[in-house]
Amino acid sequence: MKVTIRYNTVSFECNDSENQSDYLEQIIKDNQGKRITDWFKAFIEKVKEVTNNEPFTVEIIGCDWYEVGYIKELFTEENDVEIKFKEDIDNNEIQTRYKAIDDFLQYAEKSKNDIVKNALQPNVENIKNHRSTKIEVPVIATMSSGKSTLLNALIGQDFLHEDTGATTATTCDIIVNNNLKQFVARAIDIEATETNQNISEFLKDWNSKANENINEEKKYPRLRLEIEGPIPNLNTSNFNLNFIDTPGPNSSQHSHHKEKTFNYLKDNQNLPIVLYVLDPEKMDSNDDDSTLNEISKVFSENNQNIDRVVFVYNKVDREDIEEKSIVDILNKVKGFLEKKGIKNAKIFPVSAQYAKFAQIENNLTNKKKSDLRNYRDNFIHNIDDNYKGYQLLDYAPITSSQKNILKEHIKKSILDADLVYSGLAALKMYIEDYIINHHKKNQYKELRKSADNISVQIEATIQLEKVRLEEITEDQKKEKEENQRKEIEELKVKKEEAFEDIYKIKVDKKFIEKSSKEVDNKFDNLKNKILQRKELSKDETIPLIKNANATIENLQISIKTDLISVMNNKLNEYLEKFKEITNDKFTLDTNNIEIAAFNAEMGNNINAIDINHLHKYQEKKEETKIREVESRWWIKKLISWTVTEEYKVTKTIINTNELYKDAIEPLSKKFTEVLEDYKQNFIEMFVDVRDSFANRIEIEFENIKNNVYKDYTSSLSIDKKNKEKELRKLDNLSNDISKFKIN
Amino acid sequence: MRKFTENQPLLDNVQNNDVKEIKRILIDNIFFLQGNRYEINKAIQYVLENSDFAFEGHKDLEVSDKNNKEGYFSEEKFNLRENYSKDRYDLLVELYNEAFANKEYTYETEPATDNNKVAKVVVVGVAVAIAVYVLYKILD
Numbered sequence: 001m002k003v004t005i006r007y008n009t010v011s012f013e014c015n016d017s018e019n020q021s022d023y024l025e026q027i028i029k030d031n032q033g034k035r036i037t038d039w040f041k042a043f044i045e046k047v048k049e050v051t052n053n054e055p056f057t058v059e060i061i062g063c064d065w066y067e068v069g070y071i072k073e074l075f076t077e078e079n080d081v082e083i084k085f086k087e088d089i090d091n092n093e094i095q096t097r098y099k100a101i102d103d104f105l106q107y108a109e110k111s112k113n114d115i116v117k118n119a120l121q122p123n124v125e126n127i128k129n130h131r132s133t134k135i136e137v138p139v140i141a142t143m144s145s146g147k148s149t150l151l152n153a154l155i156g157q158d159f160l161h162e163d164t165g166a167t168t169a170t171t172c173d174i175i176v177n178n179n180l181k182q183f184v185a186r187a188i189d190i191e192a193t194e195t196n197q198n199i200s201e202f203l204k205d206w207n208s209k210a211n212e213n214i215n216e217e218k219k220y221p222r223l224r225l226e227i228e229g230p231i232p233n234l235n236t237s238n239f240n241l242n243f244i245d246t247p248g249p250n251s252s253q254h255s256h257h258k259e260k261t262f263n264y265l266k267d268n269q270n271l272p273i274v275l276y277v278l279d280p281e282k283m284d285s286n287d288d289d290s291t292l293n294e295i296s297k298v299f300s301e302n303n304q305n306i307d308r309v310v311f312v313y314n315k316v317d318r319e320d321i322e323e324k325s326i327v328d329i330l331n332k333v334k335g336f337l338e339k340k341g342i343k344n345a346k347i348f349p350v351s352a353q354y355a356k357f358a359q360i361e362n363n364l365t366n367k368k369k370s371d372l373r374n375y376r377d378n379f380i381h382n383i384d385d386n387y388k389g390y391q392l393l394d395y396a397p398i399t400s401s402q403k404n405i406l407k408e409h410i411k412k413s414i415l416d417a418d419l420v421y422s423g424l425a426a427l428k429m430y431i432e433d434y435i436i437n438h439h440k441k442n443q444y445k446e447l448r449k450s451a452d453n454i455s456v457q458i459e460a461t462i463q464l465e466k467v468r469l470e471e472i473t474e475d476q477k478k479e480k481e482e483n484q485r486k487e488i489e490e491l492k493v494k495k496e497e498a499f500e501d502i503y504k505i506k507v508d509k510k511f512i513e514k515s516s517k518e519v520d521n522k523f524d525n526l527k528n529k530i531l532q533r534k535e536l537s538k539d540e541t542i543p544l545i546k547n548a549n550a551t552i553e554n555l556q557i558s559i560k561t562d563l564i565s566v567m568n569n570k571l572n573e574y575l576e577k578f579k580e581i582t583n584d585k586f587t588l589d590t591n592n593i594e595i596a597a598f599n600a601e602m603g604n605n606i607n608a609i610d611i612n613h614l615h616k617y618q619e620k621k622e623e624t625k626i627r628e629v630e631s632r633w634w635i636k637k638l639i640s641w642t643v644t645e646e647y648k649v650t651k652t653i654i655n656t657n658e659l660y661k662d663a664i665e666p667l668s669k670k671f672t673e674v675l676e677d678y679k680q681n682f683i684e685m686f687v688d689v690r691d692s693f694a695n696r697i698e699i700e701f702e703n704i705k706n707n708v709y710k711d712y713t714s715s716l717s718i719d720k721k722n723k724e725k726e727l728r729k730l731d732n733l734s735n736d737i738s739k740f741k742i743n
Numbered sequence: 744m745r746k747f748t749e750n751q752p753l754l755d756n757v758q759n760n761d762v763k764e765i766k767r768i769l770i771d772n773i774f775f776l777q778g779n780r781y782e783i784n785k786a787i788q789y790v791l792e793n794s795d796f797a798f799e800g801h802k803d804l805e806v807s808d809k810n811n812k813e814g815y816f817s818e819e820k821f822n823l824r825e826n827y828s829k830d831r832y833d834l835l836v837e838l839y840n841e842a843f844a845n846k847e848y849t850y851e852t853e854p855a856t857d858n859n860k861v862a863k864v865v866v867v868g869v870a871v872a873i874a875v876y877v878l879y880k881i882l883d
Binding site for chain 1: 745768807821
């Protein structure tokens with residue numbers, strides 16, 4: 001059987017792989033987010049169950065060098081388990097991924113884009129916590145289990161008071177600062193007191209003060225002690241490492257210490273490495289029950305790396321290994337912890353006293369120097385005597401490669417050898433390793449998680465924004481289409497109303513008749529004057545004809561001057577009227593509406609009567625006239641007797657019937673026709689003006705309509721441009737994000 | 744007194760059945776017959792019987808000044824073109840009789856320019872010119 005696990009050493013995620021067992025698949029899934037080193041051993045047990053202990057192969061893709069080494073070491077002695085590693089991730093690759101995470105987070109923090117800001121906001125606290133370079137290593141212990149000795153050994157000094165009768169009354173932070181040449185101590189309450197002289201006494205003094213009461217209340221309730229200085233041989237990998245000397249959870253005087261201790265254990269944010277100092281002599285008491293129960297909870301419930309809780313069997317030097325082997329001693333401790341529900345605990349057997357003495361050898365009293373020699377005799381193997389020594393390095397829960405490194409250290413110097421033999425070097429290496437391989441790794445796992453959350457959130461928001469933009473523009477488009485439709489409908493109604501209004505106006509022709517009334521009257525009188533008589537003399541006719549001609553001439557002048565002017569005025573009046581009644585609907589520029597010129601030449605068609613043609617109407621009329629003449633008789637002549645006699649006279653007359661028929665009637669006809677033509681012409685001009693106006697309305701309607709369309713198109717174009725701009729921004733953001741290879 | 748039958752244009756247009764012209768000439772016919780109602784009615788009767796002319800139903804139309812009878816006549820004459828009713832035509836005949844029938848005109852006289860006289864003057868003038876020219880040549 002072959003099981004394949006595709007593992008991400010930065011995110012601790014395992015991707016789906018084609019495994020044969022759903023059960024194993026589920027186990028892999030359940031361990032998502034946990035480092036493979038934390039669950040792989042238990043996983044292999046499950047694989048064994050599935051395969052009924054038949055040989056099997058597990059292929060792991062994507063581990064880093066530490067994980068590869070750790071897992072290999074777990075199964076070096078198991079022949080039926082074949083573990084294969086593929087595509088291991090080297091340190092450079094991990095650093096590249098860390099840089100990508102850092103770069104992405106920096107980009108997000110600097111970004112002014114609201115989408116990025118909003119995505120970042122919920123992750124700010126998490127990022128801040130996991131960017132912290134401060135690593136706190138609380139040291140917890142049951143009373144008098146050698147915690148202060150261990151701390152002194154870790155810092156290579158003898159600052160902390162190791163009196164078994166005294167208790168740590170307040171927290172003491174030991175800040176590793178390799179930039180300092182010597183330690184300084186501070187007592188911080190409301191004010192801070194600092195010294196670099198006789199630090200041991202300073203701390204002892206302030207510890208006593210911390211216990212002082214005034215009227216049953218603490219004299220220095222907020223007192224905190226601090227020492228800061230260089231710790232040789234401890235690589236903190238640029239982290240600010242603080243050992244915290246806790247008063248211990250069992251301190252009845254300081255109940256808040258329990259809370260503080262538990263907080264360290266449960267701190268999933270900073271994931272402090274916790275050193276729990278065990279005193280096997282006190283394992284039978286129930287002093288540590290509550291603390292160990294909490295640790296048990298952390299081990300069983302918490303998904304976080306359990307390697308951060310480390311047990312230190314401090315006073316291993318008290319054991320007589322010739323009577324009882326270290327294995328037995330450690331099994332006893334393991335058994336004790338398992339009873340408390342703590343399995344697979346990492347237990348470091350250490351002689352803190354030996355380690356401390358080795359580091360401060362020059363300052364030791366003779367007695368203590370003698371003690372140091374004894375420690376060396378006991379802990380270091382002696383080939384001559386066939387004495388194996390304590391061989392604590394062999395039992396330290398570190399990898400073989402780490403052990404090999406430490407074995408090399410033995411050759412460096414006596415002090416290095418002492419630290420290895422005392423077990424402290426292994427503990428220090430574990431702490432250093434934890435910082436790099438667990439703490440930093442966990443930090444980046446969390447930072448990557450935040451980066452991933454931000455990235456996913458940004459991408460999701462981008463997609464939502466894109467959908468929103470599409471929806472907005474679609475909605476806007478619909479709304480604009482509806483508005484445009486309404487606007488054009490209203491415009492059409494306006495146009496129809498305007499047409500109705502202007503076509504309601506009827507043309508008034510009376511003014512033409514009124515204008516020609518005078519001429520008409522003259523013409524009537526002329527007709528009447530001619531027709532009153534049946535005949536006229538030629539001498540009488542001439543003035544009448546002249547009069548008729550003058551009337552015609554007047555008519556023509558009247559047309560050319562007054563009537564044209566009146567007509568034009570009338571047409572302008574109509575135009576103004578059209579404007580006025582349509583003004584509430586359309587504002588039209590009618591300046592360039594042309595009013596057709598009136599055909600004034602029509603009047604010229606009336607021909608004057610030619611006086612020279614009067615002969616056509618002349619008649620010779622013979623009249624019998626009576627005249628008095630002298631009587632032919634002499635008598636009658638004598639008395640002047642007159643008699644009458646008839647005589648014939650022939651005269652030329654104008655027959656008015658003929659004149660009427662040939663000259664006046666055609667003139668009258670023409671006169672009527674001309675007036676009718678004027679009226680008709682005026683109506684045509686009125687219709688022209690009205691139609692021109694209607695046409696202007698039509699043009700204006702089309703212009704406004706086109707503007708509505710243009711506005712709509714232009715507005716859509718603006719919407720489209722804005723949308724494209726927004727989409728480009730979103731695409732740019734998406735591209736920016738995708739450049740960071742945070743996965 | 745004239746007879747309507749003397750109004751040749753009326754007869755011609757009735758014969759031609761030119762209703763538009765008939766309408767116009769019937770107005771002039773009032774002048775021609777000098778407002779003689781009897782003859783005018785005879786003419787109407789003749790026209791109605793011999794053409795498609797027919798009076799229209801009467802419509803009241805605006806008249807600006809009824810006091811000036813000649814003006815009134817003129818306006819109703821124009822109105823008649825718009826609404827050729829018998830009432831309006833009769834009114835027109837009445838108005839003619841009021842305004843024009845008894846109107847006295849002064850007939851000015853002016854001797855006619857005789858074309859022959861002019862010709863004679865021209866001929867004499869030319870003859871004199873020729874005579875003067877001949878005499879000049881002889882004396883020369």
